[in-house]
Amino acid sequence: QVQLQESGPGLVKPSQTLSLTCTVSGGSITTSYYAWSWIRQPPGKGLEWMGVIAYDGSTYYSPSLKSRTSISRDTSKNQFSLQLSSVTPEDTAMYYCGRAEDLTGGYDKGGQGTQVTVSP
Numbered sequence: 001q002v003q004l005q006e007s008g009p010g011l012v013k014p015s016q017t018l019s020l021t022c023t024v025s026g027g028s029i030t031t032s033y034y035a036w037s038w039i040r041q042p043p044g045k046g047l048e049w050m051g052v053i054a055y056d057g058s059t060y061y062s063p064s065l066k067s068r069t070s071i072s073r074d075t076s077k078n079q080f081s082l083q084l085s086s087v088t089p090e091d092t093a094m095y096y097c098g099r100a101e102d103l104t105g106g107y108d109k110g111g112q113g114t115q116v117t118v119s120p
Contacts, residue, residue, distance in 0.1 A: 002027040004097050004111035012091075012118050018084040022097030022111060029078055030055050033102040038071060038082045040093040041113075048093075053080050054103055087118045 008020035022036070029036055038050040051061040053071045061069050065084070073080040084091060098110040 002109050004109055006097050006111045006114040010115055012087055013120055014088055014118055015086055018087050018116055020082045020095055021079050024078045029080060030075055035100045035103045036080050037098050039096045039098055042093040089118045092118045
């Protein structure tokens with residue numbers, strides 16, 4: 001049973017870089033053709049897809065966040081990570097990691113989410 005768990009600081013100061021990690025258990029992040037995404041939901045708003053890292057390490061980002069977002073992975077730890085730079089209070093949100101069957105497929109697994117607040 002594949003499980004995903006987000007981790008990282010719950011409070012980040014404006015202008016700093018937000019860093020989160022998703023630890024995957026029960027399956028490898030390099031297994032074809034799965035795609036591993038970061039999604040967020042600001043308070044009172046809908047879900048926003050941020051970016052994805054595929055089984056082969058290729059990455060794709062939301063155009064609106066591309067200049068500030070980086071997704072990487074550590075295959076030895078079976079983890080993938082999100083870095084969002086130059087954060088503002090508008091980046092306050094619940095952050096989720098999820099797995100899709102491939103780059104165009106729907107999500108079949110997700111973490112419980114982690115709350116990140118951007119505040120001085």
